[in-house]
Amino acid sequence: MSETDPERAYHYGVMRRAMEIIDAADASLSLEDLASQLGMSPAHFQRVFSAWVGVSPKRYQQYLRLGHAKSLLRERFTTLDTALAVGLTGSGRLHDLFLRWEAMSPGDYARHGAGLEIFWGWFDSPFGLTLAMGTERGLCGLAFAAETGAETAMADMRARWPKAQFTEAPMRLRGWVEAAFAQKGETQLYLIGAPLQIKVWEALLRIPSGHVTTYSELALAVGAPKAVRAVGTAVGRNPISWLIPCHRALRKSGALGGYHWGLPVKRAMLAYEAAQCGEAGP
Template sequence: MNIEARESTYHYGVMRRAIELIDDGGEDLTLEQLAARMDMSAAHFQRLFSAWVGVSPKRYQQYLRLGHAKALLRDRFTTLQASHAVGLSGSGRLHDLFLRWEAMSPGEYARKGDGLRIFWGWFDSPFGLALVMGTEKGICGLAFAAETGAEPAMADMRARWPQAEFLEDPAALRPLAEAAFAQKGETALHMIGAPLQIKVWEALLRIPSGHVSTYSELAQAIGSPRAVRAVGTAVGRNPVSWLIPCHRALRKSGALGGYHWGLPVKRAMLAYEAARDEDNPAQDARAAG
């Protein structure tokens, strides 16, 4: 693991501990109190927060509260059927990041990656150590190892395309990975999934940053309103978490539901987006356009 990856894992670990403290009744802790609980000086804790999310720990606390998901569902629910459809050959916007999307044919998917060369590498991300995989057409896999561990994350991704040839080549993926995590520039996605999965992932792209939708709404958006369970499975099998924003899918009750890479990561992603979008309302308007 390189120095940047170790730093990212450390930063995410700090956020993870902050989540636990806040959940244990520390919602109203001052900066000094929260920093002391984490055995840090207030200045050091503030710097880590600013480096990670760009807002103060006090503001970030409100987005980590357990009721935040319900508030999102109440105030920032996105009706996908009324959203502008994003075609498979079209593009979606995530903040200032442009995504070019290309999906495998059903026949290619059925071959389980046979004849496909997939490059991989480990990278720094706002949510800890991240595994990025890609073909010559773009990113096809993105996994977060902070909660699961690096080896299980690698095994999980490789099992999705068992017949593919996997080659370690972080240099080839670095420009795409850096654009994805900085949320600036352009990156390409090479989506590898079954037809229903592709439809669900396409619908997820219509949810603007800082907003959420529900599994049942996703099912309606793809024309299969009774397939809520299948939709939930497809959301969980999204191979490009964060870029295809499965973390924005909630249960009708406002509960977070599951998350393939760990619920703390999902909560951190929602809080990260909410904090940034509140600080940059113009970005939120662009993301919805």
């Protein structure tokens, strides 16, 4: 089913269980304690952690605690420029990954994918089983099925473009997907959404990795300061999760807010990026 490193889904499963254990603990847990509760040897657990994010379990615990979102707002909050350009072409960077993107015209979007061929395939990723979709022009969808299940993820993505022709062809997408999760190389994106949605997704691309912003800041950035609810809906409808980083949008209170593919995935993404950013330094 998957086209990338098969260990990644297993690693995400370990992280998912580790998050629950760490959140339930009153204090930091030792490597031995965590490994024991996960039914693993300390050496194996350490290896899985290092393979997933490159830091020790002890160091990583601070990035998994529920209060981490609030600390991100205090220390790595990004104020987006209210004069943000809202053209429908642009680029963004994710570590060493260069994104080139273009958007479907509003008229084409209104046709719900009629006349469009969308290729799809399943892949393993650092955040569990992932459904990728794309056209000749680039990736148009990334869905994470670890929390929702594969059938739900597939149905969700197909419903976004109900009149499109869907063709299973993972090899057509493999290069873009591998670049996306290796965070190296170039990935092309083809954004399929309504005009407001695309403006919001463009604003999300301006948030640096390891940083966060708020839904109200996003509303200011797209020139709709009173439309926070509509902006939040557009964030939630982002079809290319991870690359268009909707996981970096939080509530002003420091609460995570929602996440279409499950809050554990959002927390894992934030922790993954924060840990890498912290290890790399400012």
